[in-house]
Amino acid sequence: MAQSFPSGPAVVFDAVTKRYPGGTVAVDDVSIEIAGGSFVALVGSSGSGKSTLLKMINRLIEPSEGCTRIAGADVAAEPAPMLRRKIGYVFQNIGLFPHMTVSENIAIGLRLAGIPHDAARVDELLDLVDLPRDFATRLPEALSGGQRQRVGVARALATAPGLMLMDEPFGALDPVTRDQLGHAIRALHDRLGLTTIMVTHDMAEALILADRVLVMDAGRIVADESPRALLGGAGGPVAQALVAIPRDQAARMRALAAESTGKSA
Amino acid sequence: MTGPFFDAMTRVPDLLAAHLLLSAAALVLGLAISLPLAIWSGRSPRVARVTLGVASLVQTIPSLALLALFYPLLLFVSGLVGGGIPALGFLPSLLALSLYAVLPILRNGVTGLAGIDPAVIEAADGVGMTPWQKLRLVEAPLVAPVLMAGIRTAAVWTIGAATLSTTVGQPSLGDMIFAGLQTQNWALVLAGCFSAAALALAVDALLGTIEHAIARRRRGLALGAGGVLIAGVLLALAPLWPTNGTVVTIGAKNFSEQYILARLIGDRLEQAGYRVRYRDGLGSAVIYGAVSSGAIDIYVDYAGTIWANEMKRRDVPPRAAMVAAIGAWSAKTSGVKLLGSLGFENAYAFAMKGDAARKLGVASLDDLVRAGPQLKFGSDLEFLERPEWTAIQRAYPIRFASARAYNPTFMYRALESGQADVISAFSSDGRIAAQHLTVLSDPRGAIPGYDAIVLVGKAHAQDAKFLAAVQPLIGRVSVEAMRAANYRVDRDDAKESPEAAARWLGRKIGVIR
Numbered sequence: 001m002a003q004s005f006p007s008g009p010a011v012v013f014d015a016v017t018k019r020y021p022g023g024t025v026a027v028d029d030v031s032i033e034i035a036g037g038s039f040v041a042l043v044g045s046s047g048s049g050k051s052t053l054l055k056m057i058n059r060l061i062e063p064s065e066g067c068t069r070i071a072g073a074d075v076a077a078e079p080a081p082m083l084r085r086k087i088g089y090v091f092q093n094i095g096l097f098p099h100m101t102v103s104e105n106i107a108i109g110l111r112l113a114g115i116p117h118d119a120a121r122v123d124e125l126l127d128l129v130d131l132p133r134d135f136a137t138r139l140p141e142a143l144s145g146g147q148r149q150r151v152g153v154a155r156a157l158a159t160a161p162g163l164m165l166m167d168e169p170f171g172a173l174d175p176v177t178r179d180q181l182g183h184a185i186r187a188l189h190d191r192l193g194l195t196t197i198m199v200t201h202d203m204a205e206a207l208i209l210a211d212r213v214l215v216m217d218a219g220r221i222v223a224d225e226s227p228r229a230l231l232g233g234a235g236g237p238v239a240q241a242l243v244a245i246p247r248d249q250a251a252r253m254r255a256l257a258a259e260s261t262g263k264s265a
Numbered sequence: 266m267t268g269p270f271f272d273a274m275t276r277v278p279d280l281l282a283a284h285l286l287l288s289a290a291a292l293v294l295g296l297a298i299s300l301p302l303a304i305w306s307g308r309s310p311r312v313a314r315v316t317l318g319v320a321s322l323v324q325t326i327p328s329l330a331l332l333a334l335f336y337p338l339l340l341f342v343s344g345l346v347g348g349g350i351p352a353l354g355f356l357p358s359l360l361a362l363s364l365y366a367v368l369p370i371l372r373n374g375v376t377g378l379a380g381i382d383p384a385v386i387e388a389a390d391g392v393g394m395t396p397w398q399k400l401r402l403v404e405a406p407l408v409a410p411v412l413m414a415g416i417r418t419a420a421v422w423t424i425g426a427a428t429l430s431t432t433v434g435q436p437s438l439g440d441m442i443f444a445g446l447q448t449q450n451w452a453l454v455l456a457g458c459f460s461a462a463a464l465a466l467a468v469d470a471l472l473g474t475i476e477h478a479i480a481r482r483r484r485g486l487a488l489g490a491g492g493v494l495i496a497g498v499l500l501a502l503a504p505l506w507p508t509n510g511t512v513v514t515i516g517a518k519n520f521s522e523q524y525i526l527a528r529l530i531g532d533r534l535e536q537a538g539y540r541v542r543y544r545d546g547l548g549s550a551v552i553y554g555a556v557s558s559g560a561i562d563i564y565v566d567y568a569g570t571i572w573a574n575e576m577k578r579r580d581v582p583p584r585a586a587m588v589a590a591i592g593a594w595s596a597k598t599s600g601v602k603l604l605g606s607l608g609f610e611n612a613y614a615f616a617m618k619g620d621a622a623r624k625l626g627v628a629s630l631d632d633l634v635r636a637g638p639q640l641k642f643g644s645d646l647e648f649l650e651r652p653e654w655t656a657i658q659r660a661y662p663i664r665f666a667s668a669r670a671y672n673p674t675f676m677y678r679a680l681e682s683g684q685a686d687v688i689s690a691f692s693s694d695g696r697i698a699a700q701h702l703t704v705l706s707d708p709r710g711a712i713p714g715y716d717a718i719v720l721v722g723k724a725h726a727q728d729a730k731f732l733a734a735v736q737p738l739i740g741r742v743s744v745e746a747m748r749a750a751n752y753r754v755d756r757d758d759a760k761e762s763p764e765a766a767a768r769w770l771g772r773k774i775g776v777i778r
Contacts, residue, residue: 060390085393095388099406099482108402109392155392 008162008195009071010036011057016066018052018219026052028219029066034212036071036162039189039196041206043242044216050199051167053216057197058087058165070163085112088156088164088194092171094148096140102126102151103136109159125154130184146177153185157192164189166198170205182209204246207231215239272762273456276441279542281460282501283436288424288468289498291359295366295419302367303374303412304400313375320368328426331361332433336551353551354560358430358437365426366419373415377408406479413476417469424465428457431546434516434555438464443546448521448754448763449674468494512540513725516561519546520673521754521763522611522693522747526565526717528767530735533776537734549647550574553720557599562722563735567611569713571595573652581656584610584714591718600723604732605739609693609747612715613653615705616690618680622703629706630661633687642668643676643685653712654689660711674755693717693744695752717742741774749773 011034018027027049034040042050055061056068059080068075075083096105103122104111110118123133129150140148149169156164169185170178186209189196200206206213207227215223215238223235230243299320306313323331335357343350350356381404389399428439438461445453471490478487513534517527524545531541544561553575555561568587572578576594581587592603617627627636642665648654649670657663665687671679677696679685690697690704692715697704719739725731750770753761761769 058391060387079395080390081393081395081398083393084391089388089391091384091387091391093382093384093387095382095384095386095391097385097388097403098382112393112398152388155388 007037007193008164010034011163011195011197012069012072013053013056014067014069016053016056016063016068018049018056018061019064025219027056027063030219030221031066032214032221032224034195034197036195037193039186039209039211040198041210041213042197042199042216043201043203043206043213045201045242048216049219050216054165054167054197054199057163058084058089060089081112085109085159086161086163088159088161090149090152090156090164090166090169092168094152094172096148096151096155098140100139101136102131102138102140102143105140105151106136106154106158108155113159121158125158128157128188129154144177146173146181149173149177149181150184153181153188157188160192162193162195164194164196166196168199168201170200178205185209203230203242207243207246213239215242270452270456273441273445273450273453274460276453277438277456277460280436280438280440280457281464282503284424284427284438284461285464285497285501287355287358287362287430287435287437288420288427288464289501291362291423291427292366292416292420294359294363295370295423296416298363299367299370299374303371303378306371306375307378307404316371317368317375320371323364324368328361328365329429329432331364332357332429335361336433336554340554351558351560353434353555353558355435357433358427358435362423362426362430366423369415369418369422370412371415373411373418374408377411378404380411381407410476410480413472413479417472417476420468420472421465424461424468428461432548432551434544434547434551434560436542436544440543440545443519444524444763446672447519447546447674448524449757449760450762512542513563513731514542514544514561516547516552516555516564517543517545518549518552518564520691521766522691522751523565524763525750525754525766525770526607526742528764529738529771529776530563530565530719532767532771533734533738534731537730539731539734553601556720556722557595557601559722559724562725564720565607565717566720567715568606568718569612569653569715571718572713573656579652579656581710581713584716587714588716588718595720596726600726602721602723602726602732604719604721604735607717607719607738607742608740609717609742609744610715611691611693611717611747612712613648614690614692614697614712615687616680616697616702617687617705619701619703621686622705627705628703629708630657630663630711631708633663633705634661637663637665637687639666640686641666641684642687642689643679644668644670644689645673645676646670648689656713657711660709693747693751695748695750695755698748699752699756717747737776738774741776742770743774746770746773 013030013032016027016030017025019025030053042054044050052061056063057075059075097108106122106125107117110121122136126133126135131147131150143151170181173181182205198210207230210227213225213227213230214221215235217238223239225235225239229235230239233240302316306316336352339350339352339357343352385403389403394402427437428442430437431439431443438457441453441457445451445457471494474490475487478490515527515531517523527543531543535541547555549570552564553566553571556564568584568591571591572587588606595601595603615630615633622628625636627633649668669685676688677700680688681700690702692704719735721732750766753766753769754763
């Protein structure tokens with residue numbers, strides 16, 4: 001791509017709390033700073049508040065207290081639709097517009113910004129997510145799950161946002177597609193200099209893709225470590241319980257492999 | 266291509282145009298009401314419960330009753346703002362039918378909005394659509410097919426229910442159905458039903474084509490079908506374009522004598538060079554309102570009806586004095602001119618089979634007080650609610666074993682078959698002589714005079730040419746001539762149309778050569 005992207009913006013949570021009527025506290029007084037250009041994974045079990053925290057960045061959820069800043073500016077300072085047009089958003093259920101072609105889906109952000117339809121830009125984005133250009137005229141129903149999520153990523157990237165928010169982006173995909181798309185996303189992150197924040201419940205995915213892993217439990221961040229440090233035993237019991245699962249799986253697979261090589265030898 | 270059915274079909278074009286215009290206007294107004302409500306309801310389940318509840322409640326009101334309810338309601342509103350709101354004709358029909366169209370559109374709109382995948386809505390928010398953009402770019406296109414199905418249902422209902430607007434004085438294909446039912450002219454009923462059904466099917470097919478075209482993303486086809494619909498409505502507007510010659514609207518209530526007299530008057534006015542239009546089947550409660558508001562230009566009423574229903578008088582003066590008083594009252598209150606009496610009376614008359622009356626020794630209403638408890642009473646649909654019945658009961662404390670209301674035609678049948686022993690007949694009815702009925706006398710003079718009187722609306726009250734065309738009928742129609750003319754339409758064999766009976770009557774009384 002000829003176009004070069006500036007490094008993505010920093011994101012700051014400043015004493016952010018989300019409380020629901022009835023007393024449930026989804027996010028409890030979180031303050032943390034995410035550096036521009038970093039790939040951060042938010043990991044935790046269901047109900048730990050990770051998705052809620054993510055959605056308070058693009059204001060799909062409004063905080064009860066505290067504020068979120070992007071590149072120093074309070075997200076509440078402008079109308080939510082304007083804010084969201086500058087942020088890429090990819091989520092588990094994808095949400096392609098079923099009545100629009102792939103091309104129209106990808107270009108929706110440009111259309112909202114008043115930019116005339118640009119077939120070359122759509123081709124460029126299809127290339128970026130490794131989809132054939134002739135997909136442009138198809139309807140979403142004619143695509144597989146993995147292809148749909150690639151279109152979802154292309155749609156999020158269309159307006160060249162510096163910040164990408166991903167909420168379980170691979171949650172509904174099969175393991176092969178999941179792995180491929182994970183690598184593709186990481187590669188795009190590096191190439192475009194994005195700030196990427198990804199919510200996942202899969203610690204292995206977080207360890208492999210992210211620069212920094214935030215572990216959440218009961219609305220609070222209980223660990224903030226690099227993947228290497230987590231694998232080295234840092235981060236406390238909740239984080240280590242999550243790390244233990246892929247580590248045990250890997251150990252068992254190694255043992256299995258050793259056993260079978262032992263037999264064949 | 267002749268025969269009663271094709272004769273009847275000649276009345277279709279004008280009524281079809283009026284029917285289509287009314288239905289289209291009601292559907293557009295219904296859309297204007299229900300679309301914002303559907304969007305609002307789609308945003309809030311609490312609002313949806315209220316709007317759908319109210320719309321469903323409206324639907325449970327029989328459409329005929331809903332139409333009828335708008336008459337007093339509009340009268341009341343008109344009174345509040347100092348007059349000027351028509352309580353009859355197009356407006357009440359439009360409002361009632363629009364309300365009726367709301368439910369299917371609203372329900373399908375709400376269902377459609379609720380059925381949109383929440384992920385699509387999250388994506389629309391996520392890419393930064395404003396609420397309006399979300400509605401326009403995502404929700405509207407996704408709801409359109411479901412919504413169109415609701416609009417089709419509403420269109421078919423509206424076109425069907427519009428036949429009932431006849432009863433509040435709005436021309437529609439219902440004119441043919443109601444008139445045909447009253448005179449047992451089944452060709453007329455059939456032609457009216459056939460035309461209404463054909464209109465409903467055609468509109469449904471065009472809307473179905475649009476629905477299909479939207480689902481298949483075929484813009485050209487959708488615009489084409491929409492164009493045909495709009496062209497149809499424009500064509501229906503054609504009769505409203507300015508034409509040469511004054512069009513006169515003649516009103517008639519819902520029985521044969523009224524149809525015949527309306528045609529007799531119409532023939533005279535046509536000879537005088539007027540273009541004539543008939544508004545048949547108006548209820549006796551609304552027809553005087555129609556002439557005073559200008560919805561109709563001329564009609565025949567009966568002195569006692571105006572006296573009791575419109576003037577709210579309970580005394581019973583001599584016939585000539587009553588007619589004079591009515592003329593003075595109508596001229597003063599609404600500028601309606603009483604041209605004169607036609608020369609016969611169509612009073613309520615209690616009738617029994619001749620032999621039964623002789624056997625029981627019943628000849629007068631006084632005798633009926635004694636014999637009533639053993640007799641079954643059959644009345645027309647409105648008699649038991651009318652002030653005349655109250656007046657009669659004040660003078661004669663009559664009690665019957667049972668009382669049932671019938672459509673006039675079936676009332677005579679009921680008497681013949683013994684389902685009723687006494688009926689509230691009409692003194693000018695041809696069937697009294699034909700069925701050898703005994704009419705009971707009224708020794709206490711409780712039944713007011715029912716001289717047939719010609720009432721002319723304000724627009725033509727000073728129109729000398731108009732009045733001169735109708736004047737020759739005044740004082741010329743004897744009760745015998747009227748009975749004979751009525752019988753030509755009401756009899757079971759060799760029935761004539763009201764038009765033919767009117768020509769016969771015109772020749773008989775010497776106003777048509």
